[in-house]
Amino acid sequence: MDIFKKQESKVRSYSNSFPVVFQTAKGCWLETAEGERYLDFLAGAGSLNYGHNNPVLKEALLDYIAADGITHGLDMHSNAKADFLHALNDYILAPRKLDYKVQFTGPTGTNAVEAALKLARKVKNRSTIVAFTNGFHGCTAGALAATGNQHHRQGAGATLTNVTRIPYEGYAGVDGLALFETLLSDNSGGIDKPAAVLLETVQGEGGLNVASNAWLQRLSALCKAHDILLIVDDIQAGCGRTGTFFSFEPSGIEPDMVTLSKSIGGYGLPMAVVLLKPELDIWKPGEHNGTFRGNNHAFVTAAKALEIYWSDAQFETHIQRSSSKVSEVLQRNLAKYPDLFVQEKGRGMMIGIECQSGDIAAAIAKTCFANGMIIETAGPNDEVVKFFCPLTITDAELEQGLNIFEGSVEAIAEKQFKQAS
Known part of the structure; x- marks a missing residue:
């Protein structure tokens, strides 16, 4: 561990x-050089929806490299890019009757968000973007301006501008959309008409x-009525994480x-794209580029x-069945x-449980790790324990992870009881 502390x-x-120190990984498992094995319920924060070293994906990659x-x-x-574009159209866009051009950006999610925001401003010739409370969109300047989390925002060292923030659904009991529409319709509302609205349909x-x-x-409907572009950030929620390939599919919008990254690369390899309606593709050649956009x-x-x-629909069915098992637990x-938990949160396999405090969530995650499972927390105060295992997880592996979680919760509850006594 010394080299990490030093360098x-x-x-x-x-x-x-x-x-x-991890050395190998396979499917839902991470292993150290000493042979300690951990179930991975973090999965690269959603970058490994198909698991570590997926054998079918690995074989395709090795064959390509060998050639x-x-x-x-x-x-x-x-040829590789052509094959991807064909696959995206044949298996994702065409079956959903979606017509999008594809922009390859720099390889991280925040690169895709930056490109989408830049293009929206260029198309509409307006500078303001509307984002939502508790949203997270990345840590580069433009994406960070749209991010709500103060911990990340304070890392900028500069003023973050050109974003108007409104309440997400359920935030503090405020109807954010009613407020937004009122401000847009009021000549004295004090809001600059935005180029776009940026949101996660499930906030990771x-x-x-x-x-x-x-x-x-x-x-x-509000965006259409006021000539405002709607951008869905599906970087974490996309590629099946919520139960459908795109998180917005159940709504019909x-x-x-749409911005995609994380698991769009399939194997955990860096890749990010912006899907955009054809009429928005007004870029000049090279106007937005990046060395590693290919x-x-x-x-x-x-x-x-x-x-x-x-x-076919088999994978979606598997995700939904897994989600039901997690939800039951x-x-x-x-x-x-009831003294530990508040409510279940999320959708599909982007699911978790809100604890009464961040300390409780941290204690559960720490105990899970001691018992052989990696799981993380989320939320304004890190109060939500997130179940983010690979979507390819087997029923037996999922049950094993849920047993570790329940055992850890029981240990925390017993400890609290003894302290109270």
């Missing part, structure tokens, strides 16, 4: 919660807050833009993941330990 910046975070396939090509054409880092279908439909290795595994997991613990 690595203090900005690291996950390693503080899980202070071991000296293009690794880096800026935004030049390649914000605490697994879920926007209802009715609320999303209201927001979409069609965003003007990760061909990610194109290979992304295309294969779409082919094997999204060519969460509901049982809610009823059994």
Whole structure:
């Protein structure tokens, strides 16, 4: 561990919660050099929806590398890129009757958000973006301005501007959309007409807050009525995490833009895209670029993941069945330990349980780790325990993880009882 303490910046975070050195990973498991095995209920914060070293994806990648396939090509054409675009259209866009152009940005989610915001401002010739309380969109300047979390915002060292924030559904009992519409319609409301509204339909880092279908439909109609673009940030909630490939599918809305990253690469390889309606594609060549906007290795595994997991409805059915099993356990613990828990949160396998405090959530996560499972927290005060295992998890592995969770909760409850006595 000495080399990490000596050389690595203090900005690291996950390693503080899980202070071991991992050597190998397979499926839902991480293993240290000493042979200690941990169930992974973090999954790269949603970057490993198909598990660690997925054998089918690995085989496709190794074959491509062995054939000296293009690794880096800026935004030049390649067979790997063509295969991905075909797969995206054939398995995702066409079946959902969605017509989007694809922009390849820098390889991280925040790069996609930056590109979407820049394009929205360019299209509408307006500078303001509307974002929501508890939203998280990245840590580069533009995306960070749209992020609500103060811990991340204070890292900027500069004023974060050109974003108007309104209450998300359920926030402090305020009808944020009614307020938004009133301000837009009032010449003295003091709000600059925005170029776009940016949101997560399920807020990941914000605490697994879920926007209802009715609320999303209201927001979409409001944006259309006022000539405002709607951008859905599906970086964490997309690629099946909420039960459908896109998180917004159950609502029936069609965003003007969608940002994807994390599991879009399939294998955990860096990749990010913006899906945009064709009429919005007013970029001039090279006007927004980036050296690593052509990760061909990610194109290979992304295309294969779409082919094997999204060519029929079996994978969605598996996700929904897994979600029901997690929900059953969460509901049982809610009823059994009202002093520890508040409510179940989230949707699909982007699900968790809100604790009475961040200290309780942290204690549960720490105890889970001691018992062989990696699980993290979210929310304004880190009060939500997040179940973010790979979507490919088997029933037996899921049951094993849920048993670890329940055992850890029982240990925390017993400890609190003894302290109270």
